Amino acid sequence: MKRFNWLLLLSLLVFACSDVNTNLLHTVSNGRMLYEEHCANCHQSNGSGLAQLIPPLNRADYLVNYPQQIPCxxxxxxxxxxxxxxQVYHLKMPSNPQLTDKDIYYITQFVLYNFTDSHAIINDSEVALQLKNCGK
Ligand code: HEC
Known part of the structure; x- marks a missing residue:
């Protein structure tokens, strides 16, 4: 009987974790597609940026220091x-009024997951709140 309970607990845990992973994979792969479409021509697919013109995202200290600014x-x-x-950068980055809050959440999660060592996980309501407070 005891063993049965442990097995039940274990399978529930595995189930819960795989659900989180599936959501994360879904979010990151949507984010990757949107990144390719809207960001990669400047920041490059591998996030390296472009010489002294476009700042890198891959292992950029800016992302680690100001993660909450990414959506804005x-x-x-x-x-x-x-x-x-x-390195100092001063070219202008254009706005993206065509992107929905959800798109921005996907891209932000992709960028944090793919280009930082912490692989931080965020949720969409956090991003929506940050978007509401841009510039405040
Ligand atoms: C037309 C080129 C261009 C496009 C497209 C572009 N950026 Fe940028 N991005 C820049 C430039 C230039 C800067 C530096 C702006 C400044 O100095 O004020 C920058 C800065 C940044 C920064 C802060 C600095 C850093 O390196 O961490 C982030 C984060 C960022 N961009 C993410 C993105 C994301 C995500 C997308 C796609 C939605 C994107 N950018 C699309 C040119 C671009």
């Missing part, structure tokens, strides 16, 4: 000099 940067673009990995 995607939505409204960016137009001020910034330093990323010790």
């Amino acid at each position: 940067i995607i939505k409204f673009g960016m137009d001020s000099a910034i330093k990323v990995n010790e």
